[in-house]
Amino acid sequence: MSKSFCYAGHLIDGTGSPARKSALLCMENGLISSLEFHAPEDLPRVLPPLSGAPVQSYPDCTILPGxxxxxxxxxxxxxxxxxxxxxxxxxxxxxxxxxxxxxxxxxxxxxxxxxxxxxxxxxxxxxxxxxxxxxxxxxxxxxxxxxxxxxxxxxxxxxxxxxxxxxxxxxxxxxxxxxxxxxxxxxxxxxxxxxxxxxxxxxxxxxxxxxxxxxxxxxxxxxxxxxxxxxxxxxxxxxxxxxxxxxxxxxxxxxxxxxxxxxxxxxxxxxxxxxxxxxxxxxxxxxxxxxxxxxxxxxxxxxxxxxxxxxxxxxxxxxxxxxxxxxxxxxxxxxxxxxxxxxxxxGLDHELGLLRPGMPASFLVVPGPPSELPGSLISLKSVFIRGMKSGMS
Ligand SMILES: [Zn+2]
The missing domain is CATH 3.20.20.140 (Metal-dependent hydrolases)
Structure with missing residues:
Protein backbone atom coordinates (compact mmCIF):
# COMPACT_ATOMS: atom_id res chain seq x y z
CA MET A 1 0.00 0.00 0.00
CA SER A 2 1.36 3.43 -0.89
CA LYS A 3 2.02 6.27 1.43
CA SER A 4 -0.73 8.69 2.42
CA PHE A 5 -1.26 11.47 4.94
CA CYS A 6 -3.98 12.51 7.30
CA TYR A 7 -4.09 16.02 8.69
CA ALA A 8 -6.38 16.80 11.65
CA GLY A 9 -7.07 19.91 13.65
CA HIS A 10 -6.74 17.95 16.91
CA LEU A 11 -5.37 14.59 18.01
CA ILE A 12 -5.98 12.53 21.14
CA ASP A 13 -3.27 9.85 21.28
CA GLY A 14 -4.88 7.44 23.77
CA THR A 15 -2.35 7.89 26.60
CA GLY A 16 -4.61 10.20 28.60
CA SER A 17 -2.37 13.22 28.04
CA PRO A 18 -3.91 16.43 26.69
CA ALA A 19 -5.00 16.62 23.05
CA ARG A 20 -2.60 18.30 20.64
CA LYS A 21 -3.36 20.61 17.74
CA SER A 22 -2.56 20.32 14.04
CA ALA A 23 -1.50 16.70 13.68
CA LEU A 24 0.01 15.34 10.49
CA LEU A 25 -0.02 11.58 10.44
CA CYS A 26 1.80 9.60 7.76
CA MET A 27 0.50 6.13 6.94
CA GLU A 28 2.46 3.42 5.16
CA ASN A 29 1.46 -0.23 4.77
CA GLY A 30 -1.33 0.20 7.31
CA LEU A 31 0.95 1.58 9.98
CA ILE A 32 1.61 5.06 11.29
CA SER A 33 5.10 5.82 9.99
CA SER A 34 5.34 9.32 11.43
CA LEU A 35 3.33 11.73 13.53
CA GLU A 36 4.22 15.41 13.49
CA PHE A 37 2.55 18.56 14.66
CA HIS A 38 2.52 21.58 12.37
CA ALA A 39 0.56 24.78 12.52
CA PRO A 40 -1.88 25.03 9.58
CA GLU A 41 0.09 27.96 8.14
CA ASP A 42 3.19 25.75 7.96
CA LEU A 43 1.48 23.02 5.95
CA PRO A 44 2.17 24.51 2.50
CA ARG A 45 5.87 24.43 3.42
CA VAL A 46 5.74 20.91 4.88
CA LEU A 47 3.50 19.22 2.36
CA PRO A 48 5.18 19.87 -1.07
CA PRO A 49 8.17 17.64 -0.30
CA LEU A 50 5.72 14.82 0.28
CA SER A 51 5.99 13.97 -3.41
CA GLY A 52 2.33 14.05 -4.28
CA ALA A 53 1.18 11.53 -1.67
CA PRO A 54 -2.53 12.01 -1.00
CA VAL A 55 -3.50 14.09 2.03
CA GLN A 56 -6.87 13.67 3.69
CA SER A 57 -7.53 16.85 5.53
CA TYR A 58 -9.79 17.28 8.56
CA PRO A 59 -8.90 20.74 9.91
CA ASP A 60 -12.12 21.03 11.93
CA CYS A 61 -11.99 17.54 13.39
CA THR A 62 -10.39 15.46 16.13
CA ILE A 63 -8.75 12.11 15.55
CA LEU A 64 -8.45 9.46 18.24
CA PRO A 65 -7.62 5.75 18.41
CA GLY A 66 -10.32 3.18 17.63
CA GLY A 347 -3.93 -8.02 25.19
CA LEU A 348 -4.28 -5.97 22.00
CA ASP A 349 -1.80 -3.25 22.84
CA HIS A 350 0.26 -3.87 19.71
CA GLU A 351 -2.76 -3.30 17.53
CA LEU A 352 -4.99 -0.76 19.18
CA GLY A 353 -5.11 1.93 21.81
CA LEU A 354 -2.40 4.41 20.84
CA LEU A 355 -1.65 6.74 17.97
CA ARG A 356 2.11 6.77 17.63
CA PRO A 357 4.66 5.73 15.00
CA GLY A 358 4.83 1.97 14.59
CA MET A 359 1.20 1.39 15.62
CA PRO A 360 -1.48 0.41 13.09
CA ALA A 361 -3.24 3.44 11.58
CA SER A 362 -6.58 2.53 13.15
CA PHE A 363 -8.38 5.65 14.25
CA LEU A 364 -11.58 7.68 14.24
CA VAL A 365 -12.33 11.13 12.88
CA VAL A 366 -14.99 13.02 14.83
CA PRO A 367 -16.27 16.51 14.04
CA GLY A 368 -15.19 19.47 16.14
CA PRO A 369 -12.57 19.97 18.84
CA PRO A 370 -12.01 17.54 21.76
CA SER A 371 -14.38 19.61 23.90
CA GLU A 372 -17.28 18.25 21.78
CA LEU A 373 -16.46 14.70 22.85
CA PRO A 374 -17.89 12.32 23.83
CA GLY A 375 -21.14 13.48 22.14
CA SER A 376 -19.43 13.97 18.76
CA LEU A 377 -18.81 10.20 18.56
CA ILE A 378 -22.46 9.87 17.59
CA SER A 379 -21.69 11.72 14.34
CA LEU A 380 -18.44 9.94 13.42
CA LYS A 381 -17.00 11.32 10.20
CA SER A 382 -14.61 8.53 9.22
CA VAL A 383 -13.08 5.34 10.48
CA PHE A 384 -9.62 4.20 9.38
CA ILE A 385 -8.69 0.59 9.97
CA ARG A 386 -5.02 -0.18 9.32
CA GLY A 387 -4.79 2.87 7.06
CA MET A 388 -7.91 1.98 5.04
CA LYS A 389 -10.77 4.40 5.23
CA SER A 390 -14.16 2.80 5.77
CA GLY A 391 -16.51 5.71 5.15
CA MET A 392 -19.14 6.36 7.77
CA SER A 393 -20.55 9.41 5.99
ZN1 LIG B 1 -21.86 -8.48 32.19
Whole structure:
Protein backbone atom coordinates (compact mmCIF):
# COMPACT_ATOMS: atom_id res chain seq x y z
CA MET A 1 0.00 0.00 0.00
CA SER A 2 1.36 3.43 -0.89
CA LYS A 3 2.02 6.27 1.43
CA SER A 4 -0.73 8.69 2.42
CA PHE A 5 -1.26 11.47 4.94
CA CYS A 6 -3.98 12.51 7.30
CA TYR A 7 -4.09 16.02 8.69
CA ALA A 8 -6.38 16.80 11.65
CA GLY A 9 -7.07 19.91 13.65
CA HIS A 10 -6.74 17.95 16.91
CA LEU A 11 -5.37 14.59 18.01
CA ILE A 12 -5.98 12.53 21.14
CA ASP A 13 -3.27 9.85 21.28
CA GLY A 14 -4.88 7.44 23.77
CA THR A 15 -2.35 7.89 26.60
CA GLY A 16 -4.61 10.20 28.60
CA SER A 17 -2.37 13.22 28.04
CA PRO A 18 -3.91 16.43 26.69
CA ALA A 19 -5.00 16.62 23.05
CA ARG A 20 -2.60 18.30 20.64
CA LYS A 21 -3.36 20.61 17.74
CA SER A 22 -2.56 20.32 14.04
CA ALA A 23 -1.50 16.70 13.68
CA LEU A 24 0.01 15.34 10.49
CA LEU A 25 -0.02 11.58 10.44
CA CYS A 26 1.80 9.60 7.76
CA MET A 27 0.50 6.13 6.94
CA GLU A 28 2.46 3.42 5.16
CA ASN A 29 1.46 -0.23 4.77
CA GLY A 30 -1.33 0.20 7.31
CA LEU A 31 0.95 1.58 9.98
CA ILE A 32 1.61 5.06 11.29
CA SER A 33 5.10 5.82 9.99
CA SER A 34 5.34 9.32 11.43
CA LEU A 35 3.33 11.73 13.53
CA GLU A 36 4.22 15.41 13.49
CA PHE A 37 2.55 18.56 14.66
CA HIS A 38 2.52 21.58 12.37
CA ALA A 39 0.56 24.78 12.52
CA PRO A 40 -1.88 25.03 9.58
CA GLU A 41 0.09 27.96 8.14
CA ASP A 42 3.19 25.75 7.96
CA LEU A 43 1.48 23.02 5.95
CA PRO A 44 2.17 24.51 2.50
CA ARG A 45 5.87 24.43 3.42
CA VAL A 46 5.74 20.91 4.88
CA LEU A 47 3.50 19.22 2.36
CA PRO A 48 5.18 19.87 -1.07
CA PRO A 49 8.17 17.64 -0.30
CA LEU A 50 5.72 14.82 0.28
CA SER A 51 5.99 13.97 -3.41
CA GLY A 52 2.33 14.05 -4.28
CA ALA A 53 1.18 11.53 -1.67
CA PRO A 54 -2.53 12.01 -1.00
CA VAL A 55 -3.50 14.09 2.03
CA GLN A 56 -6.87 13.67 3.69
CA SER A 57 -7.53 16.85 5.53
CA TYR A 58 -9.79 17.28 8.56
CA PRO A 59 -8.90 20.74 9.91
CA ASP A 60 -12.12 21.03 11.93
CA CYS A 61 -11.99 17.54 13.39
CA THR A 62 -10.39 15.46 16.13
CA ILE A 63 -8.75 12.11 15.55
CA LEU A 64 -8.45 9.46 18.24
CA PRO A 65 -7.62 5.75 18.41
CA GLY A 66 -10.32 3.18 17.63
CA UNK A 67 -12.32 2.40 20.79
CA UNK A 68 -12.67 -0.71 22.91
CA UNK A 69 -15.71 -1.70 24.96
CA UNK A 70 -14.27 -3.97 27.64
CA UNK A 71 -17.55 -5.53 28.78
CA UNK A 72 -20.39 -6.58 26.49
CA UNK A 73 -22.76 -9.51 25.99
CA UNK A 74 -23.14 -9.92 22.24
CA UNK A 75 -25.77 -12.64 22.59
CA UNK A 76 -28.17 -10.22 24.29
CA UNK A 77 -29.87 -6.97 23.30
CA UNK A 78 -30.32 -3.95 25.54
CA UNK A 79 -34.11 -4.10 25.17
CA UNK A 80 -36.11 -3.25 28.25
CA UNK A 81 -39.35 -5.13 27.59
CA UNK A 82 -39.31 -8.00 30.13
CA UNK A 83 -40.96 -10.47 27.75
CA UNK A 84 -38.49 -9.73 24.98
CA UNK A 85 -35.61 -10.03 27.46
CA UNK A 86 -36.85 -13.43 28.59
CA UNK A 87 -37.56 -14.53 25.04
CA UNK A 88 -34.08 -13.76 23.72
CA UNK A 89 -32.60 -16.16 26.25
CA UNK A 90 -34.35 -19.00 24.45
CA UNK A 91 -32.68 -18.21 21.10
CA UNK A 92 -30.62 -20.94 19.53
CA UNK A 93 -27.30 -20.13 17.87
CA UNK A 94 -28.89 -19.84 14.42
CA UNK A 95 -31.26 -17.16 15.71
CA UNK A 96 -28.49 -15.33 17.49
CA UNK A 97 -25.98 -15.42 14.65
CA UNK A 98 -27.42 -12.45 12.62
CA UNK A 99 -28.19 -10.54 15.84
CA UNK A 100 -24.59 -10.86 17.00
CA UNK A 101 -23.37 -9.71 13.57
CA UNK A 102 -25.68 -6.69 13.76
CA UNK A 103 -24.48 -5.75 17.27
CA UNK A 104 -20.86 -5.90 16.11
CA UNK A 105 -21.81 -3.59 13.19
CA UNK A 106 -23.56 -1.20 15.58
CA UNK A 107 -20.45 -1.12 17.74
CA UNK A 108 -18.21 -0.28 14.79
CA UNK A 109 -20.68 2.46 13.86
CA UNK A 110 -19.80 4.09 17.19
CA UNK A 111 -16.07 3.74 16.55
CA UNK A 112 -15.57 0.52 18.51
CA UNK A 113 -12.85 -1.69 17.04
CA UNK A 114 -12.57 -4.29 19.80
CA UNK A 115 -14.96 -5.90 22.25
CA UNK A 116 -14.54 -8.09 25.31
CA UNK A 117 -17.52 -10.37 25.77
CA UNK A 118 -18.49 -11.37 29.30
CA UNK A 119 -20.28 -14.55 28.34
CA UNK A 120 -23.70 -16.03 27.63
CA UNK A 121 -25.37 -19.25 28.70
CA UNK A 122 -25.12 -20.85 25.25
CA UNK A 123 -21.59 -19.68 24.49
CA UNK A 124 -23.01 -18.17 21.28
CA UNK A 125 -20.75 -15.10 21.10
CA UNK A 126 -17.69 -17.36 21.26
CA UNK A 127 -19.15 -19.71 18.66
CA UNK A 128 -19.84 -16.76 16.34
CA UNK A 129 -16.35 -15.32 16.70
CA UNK A 130 -14.69 -18.71 16.12
CA UNK A 131 -16.70 -19.01 12.89
CA UNK A 132 -15.94 -15.43 11.78
CA UNK A 133 -12.35 -14.75 12.80
CA UNK A 134 -11.67 -12.08 10.19
CA UNK A 135 -14.11 -9.42 11.34
CA UNK A 136 -12.97 -5.77 11.32
CA UNK A 137 -13.93 -5.66 15.01
CA UNK A 138 -11.77 -7.87 17.21
CA UNK A 139 -13.80 -9.77 19.78
CA UNK A 140 -12.41 -11.57 22.82
CA UNK A 141 -14.94 -13.94 24.36
CA UNK A 142 -15.41 -15.68 27.68
CA UNK A 143 -17.74 -18.28 26.19
CA UNK A 144 -19.79 -19.44 29.16
CA UNK A 145 -18.98 -17.99 32.56
CA UNK A 146 -18.87 -19.86 35.87
CA UNK A 147 -21.15 -19.43 38.86
CA UNK A 148 -21.56 -21.32 42.11
CA UNK A 149 -24.38 -23.83 42.49
CA UNK A 150 -27.73 -22.12 42.87
CA UNK A 151 -26.25 -18.61 42.73
CA UNK A 152 -26.77 -15.62 40.41
CA UNK A 153 -25.60 -15.81 36.80
CA UNK A 154 -27.72 -18.39 34.97
CA UNK A 155 -27.96 -16.21 31.86
CA UNK A 156 -24.20 -15.83 31.45
CA UNK A 157 -22.68 -18.79 33.20
CA UNK A 158 -22.94 -22.38 34.32
CA UNK A 159 -22.16 -24.29 37.46
CA UNK A 160 -18.98 -26.32 37.92
CA UNK A 161 -19.35 -29.75 36.34
CA UNK A 162 -20.84 -32.57 38.40
CA UNK A 163 -18.33 -33.87 40.91
CA UNK A 164 -15.64 -31.38 39.87
CA UNK A 165 -14.30 -28.26 41.57
CA UNK A 166 -14.30 -24.92 39.78
CA UNK A 167 -10.61 -25.34 38.90
CA UNK A 168 -11.17 -28.86 37.58
CA UNK A 169 -14.15 -27.66 35.55
CA UNK A 170 -12.04 -24.93 33.95
CA UNK A 171 -9.36 -27.52 33.20
CA UNK A 172 -11.93 -29.77 31.54
CA UNK A 173 -13.37 -26.97 29.41
CA UNK A 174 -11.09 -27.13 26.36
CA UNK A 175 -10.50 -25.12 24.35
CA UNK A 176 -12.87 -22.75 26.17
CA UNK A 177 -12.86 -18.99 25.68
CA UNK A 178 -10.20 -16.32 25.25
CA UNK A 179 -10.49 -15.45 28.95
CA UNK A 180 -12.29 -16.92 31.96
CA UNK A 181 -15.34 -15.21 33.44
CA UNK A 182 -16.24 -15.93 37.03
CA UNK A 183 -19.26 -14.65 38.91
CA UNK A 184 -18.43 -13.97 42.53
CA UNK A 185 -21.41 -12.03 43.87
CA UNK A 186 -25.03 -11.31 43.16
CA UNK A 187 -26.38 -8.16 41.54
CA UNK A 188 -27.25 -4.85 43.17
CA UNK A 189 -30.50 -4.67 45.08
CA UNK A 190 -32.80 -2.02 43.59
CA UNK A 191 -34.90 -1.85 46.73
CA UNK A 192 -32.33 -1.88 49.51
CA UNK A 193 -29.40 0.50 49.04
CA UNK A 194 -26.00 -1.15 49.39
CA UNK A 195 -27.17 -4.63 50.30
CA UNK A 196 -24.22 -6.93 49.76
CA UNK A 197 -24.31 -10.57 48.72
CA UNK A 198 -21.88 -13.24 49.92
CA UNK A 199 -19.00 -14.34 47.69
CA UNK A 200 -20.00 -17.20 45.40
CA UNK A 201 -16.66 -18.96 45.80
CA UNK A 202 -14.27 -19.05 48.76
CA UNK A 203 -10.66 -17.88 48.66
CA UNK A 204 -9.22 -21.34 48.07
CA UNK A 205 -11.62 -22.19 45.25
CA UNK A 206 -10.76 -18.91 43.52
CA UNK A 207 -7.02 -19.34 43.97
CA UNK A 208 -7.10 -22.82 42.45
CA UNK A 209 -9.38 -21.68 39.60
CA UNK A 210 -7.22 -18.66 38.74
CA UNK A 211 -4.08 -20.80 38.80
CA UNK A 212 -5.73 -23.16 36.32
CA UNK A 213 -6.80 -20.28 34.03
CA UNK A 214 -3.30 -18.82 34.13
CA UNK A 215 -1.83 -22.22 33.26
CA UNK A 216 -3.93 -21.99 30.09
CA UNK A 217 -2.62 -18.47 29.44
CA UNK A 218 -6.01 -16.90 30.07
CA UNK A 219 -6.93 -13.75 31.95
CA UNK A 220 -9.66 -13.80 34.58
CA UNK A 221 -12.55 -11.35 34.67
CA UNK A 222 -14.60 -11.42 37.85
CA UNK A 223 -18.12 -10.11 38.26
CA UNK A 224 -18.11 -8.82 41.84
CA UNK A 225 -20.05 -6.25 43.85
CA UNK A 226 -19.57 -5.58 47.55
CA UNK A 227 -16.55 -5.66 49.85
CA UNK A 228 -15.91 -9.38 50.38
CA UNK A 229 -16.61 -10.71 46.87
CA UNK A 230 -14.18 -8.13 45.44
CA UNK A 231 -11.59 -8.72 48.17
CA UNK A 232 -11.56 -12.49 47.55
CA UNK A 233 -11.09 -11.95 43.80
CA UNK A 234 -8.27 -9.43 44.26
CA UNK A 235 -6.44 -11.60 46.75
CA UNK A 236 -6.70 -14.65 44.52
CA UNK A 237 -5.08 -12.63 41.71
CA UNK A 238 -7.80 -11.76 39.18
CA UNK A 239 -6.98 -9.53 36.20
CA UNK A 240 -10.10 -7.39 36.37
CA UNK A 241 -13.05 -6.57 38.58
CA UNK A 242 -16.28 -6.07 36.65
CA UNK A 243 -18.87 -3.66 38.11
CA UNK A 244 -17.35 -3.43 41.60
CA UNK A 245 -20.28 -1.51 43.08
CA UNK A 246 -19.80 -0.96 46.82
CA UNK A 247 -16.32 -2.53 46.81
CA UNK A 248 -15.03 0.20 49.13
CA UNK A 249 -11.84 2.20 49.57
CA UNK A 250 -9.65 -0.65 50.83
CA UNK A 251 -10.26 -2.71 47.71
CA UNK A 252 -9.58 0.30 45.48
CA UNK A 253 -6.22 0.76 47.21
CA UNK A 254 -5.31 -2.90 46.66
CA UNK A 255 -6.29 -2.62 43.00
CA UNK A 256 -4.08 0.44 42.59
CA UNK A 257 -1.19 -1.40 44.29
CA UNK A 258 -1.54 -4.50 42.15
CA UNK A 259 -2.64 -2.55 39.04
CA UNK A 260 -5.75 -4.69 38.69
CA UNK A 261 -8.13 -3.34 36.07
CA UNK A 262 -11.55 -2.05 37.03
CA UNK A 263 -14.49 -1.97 34.61
CA UNK A 264 -17.12 0.06 36.52
CA UNK A 265 -20.04 -0.27 34.01
CA UNK A 266 -21.72 2.78 35.58
CA UNK A 267 -24.08 3.06 32.60
CA UNK A 268 -25.90 -0.10 33.77
CA UNK A 269 -27.15 1.84 36.77
CA UNK A 270 -28.02 4.92 34.70
CA UNK A 271 -30.21 2.63 32.57
CA UNK A 272 -32.14 1.67 35.71
CA UNK A 273 -32.89 5.22 36.91
CA UNK A 274 -36.52 5.08 35.80
CA UNK A 275 -37.01 1.67 37.45
CA UNK A 276 -35.98 2.48 40.97
CA UNK A 277 -35.34 5.40 43.30
CA UNK A 278 -32.39 3.53 44.78
CA UNK A 279 -30.63 3.41 41.39
CA UNK A 280 -29.77 7.13 41.53
CA UNK A 281 -28.05 6.70 44.89
CA UNK A 282 -26.18 3.63 43.69
CA UNK A 283 -25.02 5.54 40.61
CA UNK A 284 -23.80 8.44 42.75
CA UNK A 285 -21.88 6.04 44.98
CA UNK A 286 -20.29 4.41 41.94
CA UNK A 287 -19.23 7.79 40.53
CA UNK A 288 -17.64 8.56 43.92
CA UNK A 289 -15.71 5.30 43.76
CA UNK A 290 -14.56 6.19 40.23
CA UNK A 291 -13.38 9.58 41.52
CA UNK A 292 -11.38 7.81 44.26
CA UNK A 293 -10.01 5.26 41.77
CA UNK A 294 -8.75 8.08 39.57
CA UNK A 295 -6.97 9.69 42.51
CA UNK A 296 -5.45 6.36 43.60
CA UNK A 297 -4.35 5.36 40.10
CA UNK A 298 -6.52 2.27 39.55
CA UNK A 299 -6.42 1.37 35.84
CA UNK A 300 -9.97 1.90 34.61
CA UNK A 301 -11.08 0.20 31.41
CA UNK A 302 -14.36 1.42 29.94
CA UNK A 303 -17.01 -1.21 29.61
CA UNK A 304 -20.75 -0.95 29.30
CA UNK A 305 -22.28 -4.39 29.94
CA UNK A 306 -24.12 -3.81 26.63
CA UNK A 307 -26.90 -6.36 26.31
CA UNK A 308 -28.12 -5.81 29.84
CA UNK A 309 -31.31 -3.92 30.64
CA UNK A 310 -31.42 -0.65 28.64
CA UNK A 311 -27.75 -0.81 27.66
CA UNK A 312 -27.47 -0.64 23.86
CA UNK A 313 -24.51 -2.01 21.93
CA UNK A 314 -22.29 0.77 20.62
CA UNK A 315 -24.02 3.90 21.84
CA UNK A 316 -23.80 2.87 25.52
CA UNK A 317 -20.05 3.52 25.43
CA UNK A 318 -20.75 7.20 24.79
CA UNK A 319 -23.02 7.19 27.86
CA UNK A 320 -20.31 5.52 29.95
CA UNK A 321 -17.88 8.24 28.79
CA UNK A 322 -20.31 10.94 29.94
CA UNK A 323 -20.41 9.35 33.38
CA UNK A 324 -16.60 9.24 33.57
CA UNK A 325 -16.50 12.95 32.74
CA UNK A 326 -19.12 13.51 35.45
CA UNK A 327 -16.83 11.64 37.87
CA UNK A 328 -14.02 14.10 37.13
CA UNK A 329 -12.00 12.46 34.37
CA UNK A 330 -10.75 14.74 31.59
CA UNK A 331 -11.95 13.80 28.12
CA UNK A 332 -8.46 12.50 27.29
CA UNK A 333 -8.40 10.32 30.44
CA UNK A 334 -11.88 9.10 29.58
CA UNK A 335 -10.81 8.11 26.07
CA UNK A 336 -7.72 6.41 27.55
CA UNK A 337 -10.06 3.98 29.38
CA UNK A 338 -11.39 2.80 26.01
CA UNK A 339 -8.08 2.94 24.17
CA UNK A 340 -4.71 2.29 25.85
CA UNK A 341 -6.12 0.77 29.06
CA UNK A 342 -8.68 -1.35 27.22
CA UNK A 343 -6.03 -2.54 24.76
CA UNK A 344 -3.79 -3.63 27.64
CA UNK A 345 -6.65 -5.48 29.28
CA UNK A 346 -7.55 -7.31 26.04
CA GLY A 347 -3.93 -8.02 25.19
CA LEU A 348 -4.28 -5.97 22.00
CA ASP A 349 -1.80 -3.25 22.84
CA HIS A 350 0.26 -3.87 19.71
CA GLU A 351 -2.76 -3.30 17.53
CA LEU A 352 -4.99 -0.76 19.18
CA GLY A 353 -5.11 1.93 21.81
CA LEU A 354 -2.40 4.41 20.84
CA LEU A 355 -1.65 6.74 17.97
CA ARG A 356 2.11 6.77 17.63
CA PRO A 357 4.66 5.73 15.00
CA GLY A 358 4.83 1.97 14.59
CA MET A 359 1.20 1.39 15.62
CA PRO A 360 -1.48 0.41 13.09
CA ALA A 361 -3.24 3.44 11.58
CA SER A 362 -6.58 2.53 13.15
CA PHE A 363 -8.38 5.65 14.25
CA LEU A 364 -11.58 7.68 14.24
CA VAL A 365 -12.33 11.13 12.88
CA VAL A 366 -14.99 13.02 14.83
CA PRO A 367 -16.27 16.51 14.04
CA GLY A 368 -15.19 19.47 16.14
CA PRO A 369 -12.57 19.97 18.84
CA PRO A 370 -12.01 17.54 21.76
CA SER A 371 -14.38 19.61 23.90
CA GLU A 372 -17.28 18.25 21.78
CA LEU A 373 -16.46 14.70 22.85
CA PRO A 374 -17.89 12.32 23.83
CA GLY A 375 -21.14 13.48 22.14
CA SER A 376 -19.43 13.97 18.76
CA LEU A 377 -18.81 10.20 18.56
CA ILE A 378 -22.46 9.87 17.59
CA SER A 379 -21.69 11.72 14.34
CA LEU A 380 -18.44 9.94 13.42
CA LYS A 381 -17.00 11.32 10.20
CA SER A 382 -14.61 8.53 9.22
CA VAL A 383 -13.08 5.34 10.48
CA PHE A 384 -9.62 4.20 9.38
CA ILE A 385 -8.69 0.59 9.97
CA ARG A 386 -5.02 -0.18 9.32
CA GLY A 387 -4.79 2.87 7.06
CA MET A 388 -7.91 1.98 5.04
CA LYS A 389 -10.77 4.40 5.23
CA SER A 390 -14.16 2.80 5.77
CA GLY A 391 -16.51 5.71 5.15
CA MET A 392 -19.14 6.36 7.77
CA SER A 393 -20.55 9.41 5.99
ZN1 LIG B 1 -21.86 -8.48 32.19
Missing amino acids: LIDSHVHLAMSGKTDPELRAEQLRNGFEQNRPLIAERIRQSLGCGIMALRDGGDAGGHALEYVRANPRSSVQVKCAGRGWRARGRYGKIIGREPLEGLTLAESIAADRPGGDHVKILNSGINSLTEFGRETAPQFDREQLRAAFAQAKKQGKKIMVHANGTLPVEFAIEAGCDSIEHGFFMGEENLRKMADKQIFWVPTAVTMKALLAQSKVAARILETQLDQMRRARALGVPIASGTDAGSFGVRHGQALVEEFKLMVQAGFSIEETICGATRTGARLL
